[in-house]
Amino acid sequence: MSISFNWIDELVGLRGELSDPQGLAERLTMTAAAVEKVETVGARLDGIVVSRVLETRPHPNADRLTLCKVDRGAGEVLDVVCGAPVIATGGLYPHVAPGGELPAGFRIESRKIRGELSHGMLCSEAELELGRDKGGIMRLADGLEPGAPLAPALGLPDTRLTLDLNPNRVDLACHVGVAREVGGLPTPRDFGGAAWTPEWRDGESEAGGAGVTVRIEDIDRCPRYMAAVIRGVRIGPSPAWLAGRLLAVGVRPISNVVDATNYVLHEYNQPLHAFDLARLSGAEIRVRAAVTGEPLTTLDGQEHKLAPEQTVIADRDRAIAFAGVMGGLDTEVTEDTVDLLIECASFDPSGVRRTRTRAGLSTDASYRFERGIDVHAQERALARCVELIVATAGGEADLIGLRAGPAPAPVPPIDVRVSRVNQVLGFGLGGAEVRAALEPIGFKALSAGEGGAAGDGGAGGNGATDVLHISVPGWRTDIAREIDLVEEVARRVGYDAGAGQDRRFRPSAVPADPRVEKAARVRELLTARGLLEARSLSFMPEDFRGNRAVVPVPNPLSAEESCLRSAMVPVLLRRLEHNYARGNRNVRLFELGTVFAYAAGAGPAEEADGTGRFEESGRVGGVITGTRRPDHWSGPALDYDLWDLKEIAGSFADRLCGAMLVPFDDAVARDATESGASLAGPWLSRGGFRAVKDGRVVGVAGVVDEASLDAPPWAAPAFGLEFDLAAVEGRSVPAYRKTSPFPAVRRDLSMTVPRGVPAADIEGAVREATSDLLRDVRLFDVYSGEEIEGGRLGLAWTFRFRAPDRTLTDQDVESEMSALSTALEKRFGARIRRS
Amino acid sequence: MTPAGASLLDRLAAIEGKGLAAIGEATDSATLESARVEYLGRNGQLADVMSLIGTVEAQARRDVGQRANAVKTVLRGALEERAKALESAVRGPRARIDRTLPARERWVGGVHPVTRVIDEICEIFAEIGFTSVLGPEIESTWYNFTALNIPLDHPAADMMDTFYLEKDVVLRTHTSPVQARVMEAFRPPVRVVVPGLAYRRDSFDPSHAPAFEQIEGLAVDEGVDFVEFRAAIEHFVHHFFGPGTKTRFRPSFYPFTEPSAEVDVSCTVCANGCSTCKRTGWITIMGSGMVDPAVFKAVGYDPERYTGYAFGMGPARIAMVRHGIPDMRLLYEGEMSFLQQFA
């Protein structure tokens, strides 16, 4: 929203710190609406003067150029070559003389253009940095003297403040609104004509007069429609002061009539529309629902096919405007327009929203109607517009006001308790302070019984009572409840008011969610293993190989984001590919996140039943590939292999979940979980490990299948893991176990076993066969070769024994060793190699 | 002496002989090192024998032990001498190892910069009594909008372009629905912070992401007022951004808070205007306000008895300001060289 500093100053006379645009911006930001930008409009126009074009003739050597004789005042007449198409003889235009400069710093000199000498140039709005319109030379209204400096004629330079309005403060979308907020009662400019007091031709849903009828056919969508009929106007450029005001707020001046409606919009917030009365068939205005398929071409040239949810203004035969959004091309005001119908109406906010959403439009008018206009100020706004048109475009015959629909209901006053203000704010205010905060911006404390206030004795806020009866001004459509007034008080007193006790700490009755701590444990374990945490969007492309539980996003932004992720590893593999694209061979990523699926039994085809159709669960995924350590000059670094993955997944399973990591060879695990979003995906088709807890698979890990990853030839094997966060246990506190002060005894043992005996089974048998003196079992070599008989495998183990209370004797250890040797020989056919 | 003891002594003699030969024959440091590993290394031949001393009958252990130590001393001396000889041969007598050679590094893991921001925020609020809770990302329109005083057909909904999964099911557009869920489940005093993902149909660009982190805060009790709210937020700002940071509260609008406030902190980058603060000297870090009585009504709290405040922050934006990250998309790319900077 653009606000002109000069305009506000004209309305209320800004003083003190507000007399500086920065001061005004600061005040607005801290009490009403953030000012995003403060910029000067019409700076560096020093060399530009008003000039009159005395005569024009075509350039002899160029079709598109015109030769003009230009009067710069004080008898100075210059030849100027002009490239713009329409130059009116006798018209006023801005001129920059040779030696002068355009605002952008471009210096103008006399020069020959296609053989004709040109002294300076006539300027467009864009060249003067007053607007974006590069099309034509800026036409100025009569009434200015050639030679007059341009800037003061336009009321420039000015400062434009760009406001970021909160959605509830649409009243600040106009200059009178901002003026009220900072300076009390604004005094609008006197247009120099007589005030118009309309002679209303009223009617409940239809009104007629001056040969025109207006009829509201849908009173819900349009509670009120007022119109003014003016005959005999002369369309032309607006006076310079008016054009300057519009330029200052970034609106392009078009013609005196259209500019008048825009001026009143920016002054009073009331959207108005001017129709060319001669183009209304049947001289009728009807407000009605659109008919399916009905055509309408809007002012911007777009053609629309209408739907009944849209509201239109129509004449006898056809739709001529989107109600509260935009006018139609057919009935717009042109240079030839003589008779006008000015619309000033109330439209239902949600109706306007439906109308413009379907049409794909958003306009100054729809913005205001959707948020609520001041229905009590509409007559005044219409009168302002008529006065301005009559003052700038003439016309008057048949000047008449038509009004259909009931008068707006009075705004009910609101009771506000001073005690409530203090309960919410803690500012410790008295009744008088509350009144003093509210009254300068249009609220009023009523005495009991006044304005329909309930009244519990005592006049409004004299301190004798807690309750103030506050009347609400019509423009504050956002104020309906006591709490709304509490906010008003806070704003006006200042959000930094009140220095109550500094009480920060209070206890909470809500226990912490255990998932937060579990996530911290996961991060700790994985970062300690050199993995970096990634965060990616929760979406994945549709082509993720067919799982009917995958939830599509009905209105996705792109095909890449057309489904909600059902697993973490596939999403991380895309991150891995991104790293490959950057030439990164060593990648170690993990991510915690949510995966989504249709709940078991609910497929896309079944009936919708709220959030119960979906399930979401916490997951962690990880991928590792590349070298185990950074390269070092002392020797090559080896790549991660299955045993590194097994350590990470195994530690995760064991330390975080209390689960067992077991190998699997096929893709059976893909559907091993009961949840719709399966842990394993196609990436795990070559098998790997799964973590099992209470008979349930809570995690998987393995080599990433080649088909699931677009890896360059230089990439190392990639490994993935995915765990269900629900399986992660809370932090447990380990109990101290006595450490032994006595030395451990180590024994090494080499053996051969038939191939195919799982190492884990051997270790299990060792632990079974020995007592608790055995503290540690480690496999330190696996070998095969000539010295080993065919079909067998050599394994070399180290065992450590230790007692808590004594030094072990040879006998202790020997008996353990022989027990385990016997067990292995018996159970697996192990052959122990004795040295 | 028993056969076991005798055989160990034999092996020690062999180790001494072969070891000295290997050391003597070494002509570069690599060969010398492999000789050291072979004979004196942790899993070398000498260690092998020493590990077997325990298996020898007690009276022979002493002899074997002494002999083993003697062999070790001899081999070590020879090794050192040979090393010196080789070094002086290569670099002259006073040369030393080049200690400017790079160290042997390890991969260092780490959490995401946005996680770090979230964790710090939770910790700071934990100091003043807030617990961390979570909520679902798929949410009903009741919790996401209606319970928060947002009519489905209101311009306020314009602020959030929503992913609808069903007519009345959305990907939550903010973490605020957890406010309603917590209040339905617990009676005051309620003090929670809620980190989590939220979704809006924003295209992925330097300052927007369709899925982004949010952290919500809610405090409800008897007697909680705007002054207390300010104190809590200033506590947070001083601990997170530093004690010298200034805070300002200015009017805003949220359907579920009133009065509503934007919280700005003085720019952490500049003294008088930079691109981070858009030349204003202030950075907006949160939307906040006093909980609207309509929200209390929706969750069954008595709005006359209880008051409270709520706030929401974007940890991704805060991480961008904190680290000077110019483009939000960098946070979600998972690029190693990016993530490593914050590990």
Ligand SMILES: [Zn+2]
């Ligand atoms: Zn700055």
